[in-house]
Amino acid sequence: xTSVAPGLTPKRLFxxxxxxEAITWTILITxxxxxxxxxxxxxxxxxxxxxxxxxxAYAFTAALVGVNQRWPLGLIVLGVVFAIVPYxxxxxxxxxxxxxxxxxxxxxEATDHPADANVVNRMLRWFLARPLLLxxxxxxxxxxxxxxxxxxxxxxxxx
Numbered sequence: 001x002t003s004v005a006p007g008l009t010p011k012r013l014f015x016x017x018x019x020x021e022a023i024t025w026t027i028l029i030t031x032x033x034x035x036x037x038x039x040x041x042x043x044x045x046x047x048x049x050x051x052x053x054x055x056x057a058y059a060f061t062a063a064l065v066g067v068n069q070r071w072p073l074g075l076i077v078l079g080v081v082f083a084i085v086p087y088x089x090x091x092x093x094x095x096x097x098x099x100x101x102x103x104x105x106x107x108x109e110a111t112d113h114p115a116d117a118n119v120v121n122r123m124l125r126w127f128l129a130r131p132l133l134l135x136x137x138x139x140x141x142x143x144x145x146x147x148x149x150x151x152x153x154x155x156x157x158x159x
Contacts, residue, residue, distance in 0.1 A: 010065045011102040018089035021058040024051035025086040048154060056142045058083050064138075067124050068107050070115060075101075 024047075031047025034040045059080045066076035082088040096102050108128045110116045116125075127134040 010068050010104065010106060011097070013061055014065045014096070014102055015093055017054070017058040017061040018093040020054050021083050021089045022087045024054040027051060029086070049150075052149065053142065053146050055083055056145055057138075058089060060138055060142055064124075065102070067120055068128075069101055069104065070113070071101060 028044075028047045028051040031040075031043035034043040062079035062083075063076055065071075066079060071079075079092060082092040093102075106128045107116075107121075108125055110121075110125065115121050127137070
């Protein structure tokens with residue numbers, strides 16, 4: 001079986017999104033400073049949109065990698081919560097690395113592990129066997145959530 005991105009392990013994917021999420025915090029903070037000092041409201045629209053989309057992608061990745069690595073639900077939730085705190089995804093990723101929580105390949109085959117029989121793990125394996133479909137579904141799902149959130153409005157409301 002070939003993969004769309006054969007070198008994209010759970011560890012690499014998580015690191016990529018953890019770093020991207022931290023970078024977009026910098027973009028958002030810079031945009032907020034630009035709005036406050038230069039009156040550039042559009043900067044927050046752009047910076048906030050980029051950050052919001054990457055935040056959602058990171059949250060999806062934390063869930064995907066967490067299920068693949070058999071993290072407890074609380075650890076998956078914690079991973080998402082760490083994205084709310086500026087730059088916290090980086091130390092969280094380091095903590096996961098040090099504890100071996102990102103080690104191992106994608107779980108494309110069932111094992112004797114009891115969790116492998118549940119519907120979430122069966123869906124994980126089904127999608128992992130179809131990485132292009134997984135990627136398209138993830139991007140479309142994240143875009144749909146992002147669009148709904150844009151329609152609802154930014155945190156704190158509109159000015």
